[in-house]
Amino acid sequence: MGSSMTRGDIESLATDFYDLLESFKHAPVYHLSFEIFLVLAVSWLVFFRKPRPIEKKLTEKEKQELIDEWQPEPLVPSVDPNHPALNVRVLDGIVGKTVEIDGRKSLNFATFNFLNFVGKQRIADKAIQAVQKYGVGSCGPRGFYGTIDIHLELEERLARFFNCEEGIIYSYGFSTIASIIPAYSKRNDILFVDEGVHYAIQKGVEASRSHVKWFRHNDIADLERLLAEQEILDKKNPKKARSIRRFLIIEGLYVNYGDICPIQRMVELKYKYKYRIFLDESVSFGTIGQTGRGVTEYYNIDRQKIDLISSTLEYAAGSIGGFAVGSSFVVDHQRLSAQGYCFSASLPPLLAAAAIEALNIMEEENTTLFETIMDKSKRLHKKILSIKGYIVNGDEISPLKHLRLTNTLNTIGRLEEIVQFAQSRDITITVARYLSDEHRLPEPSIRLILNVEMNDEELEFLCTVLQEALVKVTT
Template sequence: METAYPPLNELFVFLNTTITQISIFYSHIPGSGILLKYIKNSHQNDPFRTILELLLVFFAIIYLFTKKYRTDNLIELTPQEVEELVDEWQPEPLVPQLSDEENEFDKIPVINGPQGPRVKLVNGKPLLNISSFDFLGLLSHDSIKEKAIKTLREYGVGSCGPPGFYGTVDVHTEIERKISDFLGTEDTIIYSQGFSTINSAIPSFCKRGDIIVADEGCNFSIQKGLQISRSIIKWYKHNNMEDLERVLRKIKDEDIETGRRLTRRFIVSEGLFENYGDITPLPNLIELKKKFKYRLILDESLSFGTLGKRGAGLTDYFDIDPNQVDMIVGSMCYSIASSGGFCSGSFEITEHQRISGPAYCYSASLPAMLTVAATESLKLLKQNPGSADSPVIHLRIDEGIVRVGDIEDKEKCLQDIVDEAMNNGVLLTRAKYNRTQELFSIEPSIRICISASFNKKEIEKTASVIKSAATKVLKNRVH
């Protein structure tokens, strides 16, 4: 009886020969030994990984040999259907339709010549300008203009580079040193944009998981900085220290109840509030920040140069050691007639921002001519005393006295007052807000900015014109 072993032996010989030839061929491939060693070690260390890699290879092979999707089988449209689609098609407008606020652009007065406390419109009409943040009237100062022109000829327009690379020159370090000396702080860092200063300084230190307690009345720039930080934000009622203490105590109780880990904690406020014109009680803020172990970030954009015996801001106003405020942030766009902003504090505070402040690391440095303009303005500021009162006043409609409707109706009434005052020689402005972005609703108002350049007669005229304009516009709305 014959057996089937010979064919089986021939099969084994064939397989053995084939495998040997494949092995010889594989060994001649450059790097084959390394790949084989990797597969062996990978399988010994993690067999599941080998299975996963085989599945990926299998998927790749299927993908390569799968029939590709083609869009050749398009539906043919009849000429009539094409004509109907063409008739129905409406092109999008090249320019979007203007909003009601944008439609007001045509009504905005255009100033002919440089800005200052006294300006002229293109039609030649002279006006007292009480709508500008030029509190000290330094924008039109001759010595500042001369220094700026001289610097422009010497340094050029700008460095076109960030401060940390090749954007820093001697005039930048000079203004940083002089601001520190003026405020009484250890060190200062300057930014090239005033708006970006506070919303860069905050996220430089505040990260996800940190806790920030902020005043509801903070300006738009601070709000953006808080959002960028991605920290836990708690709000307290505007300028209400009792509510601030309540919020701080609630956070402390939550820490005890939940066992929440200790993170960085900050209190953020303005010195002189842009949206309200009132002054924050700094002694109470410092007392609470020490009591609950928080750091204090104070935006002195409007109070720097205006408040205090020397005009050095809130610490000067309340006669408080500036080193008790962890970060004093301010803008150089207002009182000192320049551009950019600064953050002043300890040496560690400023050095950290030089490597982590977004607006410092990724923006071109402040042009030398504007830096020198700020230095000269600071020199003039030292020669003149500050003020005991806020230079910003907001006029709002009292609904208990005047009949008004919604926000749009209030803004219309205020704009009518602004227009009437301009007809009588006083340039006013409504306080404008981006209401789709503001975190809290703000009552419409007319913002008045008092300049040190005005004399008593001009102030009296301004008050009389505003009163007459308001009486004329609102006389038919009084209850």
């Protein structure tokens, strides 16, 4: 009798079940979701989770057997013993017009010492005086007790040299443009970038996380096509367009090609399509223009039309570091936003002193020095063109040129053979090297760099060796 259920009991259970359903209907979704999750978690722990295996203690004999059987994999993959990185050339002494490699002296056409300032006694004396006064470094970023009066002097001198309102210096040439671009261009902005820009610019473009539109190298028509397409998109969404900033990123003289950018047309397009121009003059500073002030001087472009000019101090100036010049409004922004400026220890004072003295020499010899290097660049260009079998890429006034073979033999292997032959004849040249993650890898080439103090006899000897090397590797 105690186990039987009356009609009232059944009705009571039905009522309770109905109330339970109603409570589920009115319960918050997040509450039900949490309860379902708990039920599933408990079910997994009870039915599916495997118990931990009981650890078995190994005997000493078993341990030794495991150790004897273990074959460790190499920490690094095997490398060809003939890889260039394992067979480096050892330099001794100053890397100037001539260089001593493995105890043998040769003419140097491989380093960016355009004006032969590296090792110049006048500059070295200033650097020594700076070491005696300041020591070898500041051991702190510019904003944290790293600013020394000589840094401010160099910035003021650079601004005056380029006739701009203000200048800013960086401790490392690579980090200059790589820090500048992401300091201004952000996630929703647009960068129009020449495909031929060097690696530091590419890293700055990548760090900005902006929308990137690459145009064919030095192709104004392709650039204008991209600008016109963007203008159509802007008209479809004018509200969004007003919040987007646009930048054109170019080089004055392209290190990967040796040619000069058509800056005049780019300035014209700037005012038509409303973008800002960032011009990197790493190679053209100190080499192009009547007084070495780069492509803006060469083409007589008002520098106020260029929003920012950047360059390195590691090429023509023969020092270390980089700089940017422009309006005070533009330059000051970098002091709080450019990572290479904010977080790097400041430029060692001795290098700032060397750069200042390099500027002094540029200003003192502001016509003869730069006319000489451009004139010698033209003569070298003409001499190389007369050698059958080579293609010379680069502007005739550029002290940086790229040599390629005219046939299918233009491979890195063949070019390396030419380099090695030239070294045996006491001419130091090098194959242009690139990293595998670069946006666009140029064709293999020999990068040839002119030093202003090379005379005609030495240039003629270079061409003779290049001709002999070509005959040797192609027969």
